[in-house]
Amino acid sequence: MEKLKYALFTGCTAKxxxxEQMMSTMAVAEKLGIELVELTEASCCGASxxxxxxxxxxLVLNARNIAYAEKHGLTMVTICNTCQLNTAMTKHRLDNNEELKAKVNEKLAEVGLEYKGTSAVTHFLYAIIDDFGLDKLKEMVVTPLSQFNIAPFYGCHNIRPSELQNETHKxxxxxxxxxxxxxxIIACGGETVDYEEKNKCCGFHVELQAPHTAAVLTGNAIAGAMDGNADWMVTPCPLCHLKLDTQTAHASEAIGREVELPVLHMQQMVGLALGCTxxxxxxxHHLAKVDFV
Amino acid sequence: MSTEHKITTQKVNFKVFRFNADEDYLPYYETYDMEVTSEEVVLDILNRIKWDHDGSFSYRRSCRHGICGTCAIKVNGRSTLACKESMNDMVALFGNELVIEPLSKKRAVKDMIIDKGDFWEKHAAVTPYLVADIDENPESENLVSPEDAEKLDEADLCIQCGACHYACPAVEINEDFFGPAAFAAAYRFSADVRDNATSRLKDVNEEKQGVWDCVKCFECAEACPKEINPIEKITKLHQMAFQEGIAKNNVAVRHAVGFKKSIVKNGVLDEGGLVLYSEGPAIVKHIPVAFKMFTKGKIVPPWGITKSQNLDEIQKLVKSSSTVKF
Structure with missing residues (x-):
């Protein structure tokens, strides 16, 4: 297989x-032999x-980010669900509306750039699944995570709106x-935990303006994973990670129950299975102590 | 070539939510095994449960054409208009074990029937009608051009089924929150060129009840059987607040505006700076968590931020492409 190469849009939180998300992304990419070219010119996606x-x-700012991936002739890979949503949404709207694309390109021309629509945009999770392949990953696992019950937390912006996401992922x-x-999780040798909140919202986006709503959502998610006997949680989204890892005090207070679990980034889980230290x-770098390693 | 239409059947196990608020202390689930044909919709199954198994089973239905909006329920947690949803699709999505539940378990009155009072109260609260000075005896029709009609963006197709409202996690937690259906209705009339309502847009911008408490989960977009995409209307209501100059200087609004300020300065976000700008002096409440984060190397000071390369391009684009001010 030809070496996989992507343009990496890190987003803001990884920096x-x-x-730890940036570190583990690079460590896992190296283990898997995936080359990531960092888009150092990229701006914030606007985060919705x-x-x-x-x-x-x-639209103009996100089109500019994609234009840089196009310049490299590479698929853009994101490591944040919300970056994925806003970038893929921009691409969807521009690719399906010539008039809008022309308006955006009129602005980009002022700085010598053009959005063409030639680069795909995918989240690292789906790059591993769709392009690298889970069978191949399975073969590379040196430390199977077989003694752990792992609760997947998907994060809204990777799975909804499904119409957009299924247009983006294979x-x-x-x-x-x-x-x-x-x-x-299964490819890494772990046991998956099925629980009601795994595809629900973590509350991140209303952390400041609706703290109670945000805290209840975070609390419910961790509580659901705990009731499912999870040893830890794993998520592909750094924003979900921030909520689940750093906001446990507010979450516990909001739902009237002490909740806390170690929460790993998807890259950290894969890294552990591949033998990274x-x-x-x-x-x-976690607040909820990762004490099982 | 003639294609023969073949009807297939398959066994499906239904776990059905049962509850009678007058008699039961707690709800319970009844299971039914049925042969389901590829021709049937979810409503056919509800009918068969009532007609063949238990006459006391209760649900709402009326038009059977996806217009009246009364038969919305949940199948495996997914909001579904029972008369529109094919059983074949449900089995393809979830397999042969299906859980049938009302839209909101906590508002259940009898089986699938819920008390939708909160939905209607919130709908009524957004002035869901045209406010316009229209001559009662006009000499000609009040025509709306096709371009202007398109501005409604199909928000007028809403059938008030409640699927999005009871899929919304913010509605579940915050009882003041108007919810996606009410916002779609608010957008439908605020986007109408004939409308001169002054209070509606302000009402949907109030804290607690308004659009700023939307958690951006896209559950409503997924739930809507008419593909109205309520969250898109919520986003447009946010934008309208700035366009009409009624956005208030509060934490939610500053949070949205703060992204632009940060992008102009760094290209990327200054996370701490954004919280400070959004919260103002109220930032003190974040200090305990921020301190813990600092000790774990999770806080980068403003001077430590790696700015985007070619920042001048970003600054130039922000200058030339901004469409609103705050």
Whole structure:
């Protein structure tokens, strides 16, 4: 197989509040022999909030990010569900509306760029599943995670709106019964935990404006995983990770029950199975202690 | 070539939510094994449960054409208009074990029938009608151009079935929150060129009840049987608040605006700076968690942020492409 190569859109959190996510992404890519070219020119995707303020500006900025991936002639890979949503949504809208695409390109031309629509946009989780292949990953596992019950937490923006997501991924996902992360856990040798909240919202996007709603959603998610006998949780989204890992005090208070579990990024889980060291995966950067390694 | 239409059958196990608020202390589930044909819709199954198994089984139904919106229920957690949803599709999605539940278990009155009072109250609260000075005896029709009609973006197709409302996690937690169906209705009339309502847009921008408490989970987009995409209407209501100049200077609004400020400065987000700008002095409440995060290397000071390369391009684009001000 030809070596897989992608343009990496890191998003903002991987460089700030979840440094362990950046470390583990690079460590796993190296183990798998995947080359990642970092898009250092990229801006923030707007995180669905700039989109509430100025729709056109958010389209122009996201189109610019994709244009840089196109310049490399590579598929863009994201490591954040919300980056994935906003980038894929921009691509969907521009690819299906010539007039809008022309308007956006008129702006991009001012800085010598053009959005063509030639680069696909996919999340690293789906790059591993669709392009690398779980069978091949399975063969590379050196430390099967067989003694662990692992609760998958999918994160909204990778599975909804399903119409957009299934246009982007080769593996069709049922948003009411998603399987990709479960399949990844199984490939790493772990036991998956089935629980009601696995495809639900973590509350991240209303953390500031509706703290109670946000805290209840986080609490319910961790409680669901705990009731399913999970040893730890795993998520492909750094925003979900921030909620589940750092907001347990508020979450516990909101639902009237102490909740806390170690929460791993999907890359950290794969890294453990592939024999990366805890230091390489940044397991010391978590608030909910990762004490099982 | 003639294609023969073949009807297939398969065995399906139904686990059905049963509850009678007048008699039962707790709900329970009854199971039914049935042969289901590829021609049937979910409503056929509800009918067969009532007609062949238990005459007391209760559910709402009327038009059987996906228009009246009364028969919405949940199948394996997915909001479904029973008369529109094919059994074949349900089995393809979830396999041969299906769980049939009302839209909201906590609002169940009898089996599939729920008390939809909260839905209607919230619908009524967004002024869901045209407010316009229209001559009662006009000399000609009040025509709306096709371009203007398109601005409604199909929000007028809503049948008030409640599928999105009871799929919304914010509605479940925050009883003041209007919910996606009410917002879609608010958008439908606010986007109408004939409408001059002044209070509607302000009402849907109020804290707790308004659009700013939307968690952005896209459950409503997924649930809507008419493909109205309520969250898209919610996003448009957010944008309208800025376009009409009624956005309030509060934490939610500053949170949206703060992204632009951060992008102009760094290209990427300054996470701490965004929280500070959004919260103002109220940032003190975040200090305990922020301190813990700092000790784990999760907080980068403003001077430590790696700015986007070619930041001048981003700044130029923000200048030339911004469409609103705050």
């Amino acid at each position: 700030q509040s979840t440094p 909030h700039l989109q509430d303020y100025d729709d056109f500006l958010s 593996t069709a996902e049922n948003p009411y019964n998603p399987t990709s992360l479960d399949d990844l 805890p230091a390489e995966l940044g397991l010391n």
